[in-house]
Amino acid sequence: MNLSSQTIHKQAGSIMLEAAYVLPLMFLAILMIVEAVNYASDRLYANNVMTDMTRLIVDQANDEASRPNSQNHRFVSCNANKVVVNEGEAAQGLQELFAISVGNGQVPAGMSMDYQASQIQGVTTYVVAVSIPSQTLFLPDSVAQTFPIKTNMLVSIDLSC
8 A cells, every 4th residue: 555545545534524523513503594594584574563563653643643533543542632552452453463474363372562651741652572482493492482582662652633
């Protein structure tokens, strides 16, 4: 056996070691990247739902300010010459939006909503924080419970009607 055949034989062993140790690590890294992209897209989707709800409320509030008591507004009403958010209807509407977009027609299991309204110097501010368990593709459900999708909505209304 000459020197070149010994070198080739040693390289074949190193290639086998590389395949045995590096390829599984690369496969795990690819799976984690796919999970991270899935989580990011779910979070973006939840933020879009909250943005849609904010737009609905603000559009209805502007319309209510220009045409009070028009009966077309589900999420806002005129109360004591001020536009206010109908808190129960807004919460139900937000749950419906999440049910349509995330939960396949049902409110997502484990969805929690924290709703707070405050009034500072005549401006009413509504803060809504929503948490939904994320959906994993390859990882166990315990990871989905550990890293929920959290999103917030802030709506300030200072309109008279």
